[in-house]
Amino acid sequence: MTADEACSLAMALPGADETPHFESASFRVMNRIFATLSHDRQSLVLKLTPLVQEGLQQSHPGAVVPEAGRWGRAGWTLMVLERMEEETLSDLIRLAWTQLAPKALQGRT
Numbered sequence: 001m002t003a004d005e006a007c008s009l010a011m012a013l014p015g016a017d018e019t020p021h022f023e024s025a026s027f028r029v030m031n032r033i034f035a036t037l038s039h040d041r042q043s044l045v046l047k048l049t050p051l052v053q054e055g056l057q058q059s060h061p062g063a064v065v066p067e068a069g070r071w072g073r074a075g076w077t078l079m080v081l082e083r084m085e086e087e088t089l090s091d092l093i094r095l096a097w098t099q100l101a102p103k104a105l106q107g108r109t
Contacts, residue, residue: 001081001082001084001085001086001089002081003037003041003042003044003081005086006035006037006044006081006089006093007025007027007037009086009089009090009093010027010034010035010093010097011027013029013093013094013097013101014029014101014105014106014108015029015030015101015102015105016028016029016034016097017029017031021033021036023039024036024037024038024039025037027097029097029100029101029105030100030101030102030105032100033047033100034046034047034093034096034097034099034100034101035047035093035096035097041081042080042081042082043078043079043080043081044078044079044081044089044093045067045076045077045078045079046076046077046079046092046093046095046096047075047076047096047099047100048075048076048077048092048095048096048099049075049099050073050074050075052075052077052092052095053066053072053075053077056077056092060083060084060088062080062083063079063080063083063084064077064078064079064080065077065078065080066078079092
């Protein structure tokens with residue numbers, strides 16, 4: 001998976017918007033971040049649940065890492081793009097978006 005492909009997947013979701021976030025690009029819905037692309041474009045951080053994060057760490061060792069500290073404990077999860085399959089990452093981006101998108105937008109997918 002490339003950074004451009006990941007960005008396209010995020011932007012294809014209803015109401016998604018790309019805005020700067022420090023040195024990174026962030027993807028938001030209703031001004032709430034569901035994903036950020038690292039400044040080196042090698043990884044994507046998604047807002048997932050801690051339970052999903054734990055399962056991904058086990059099924060994708062070395063490709064999925066919780067963010068440090070309280071961010072990681074809250075479910076923010078780093079995905080190494082070159083180690084992720086498109087279908088898996090597409091599902092995870094949609095899952096992150098679903099957690100923050102209003103129900104009215106979710107009906108448009």
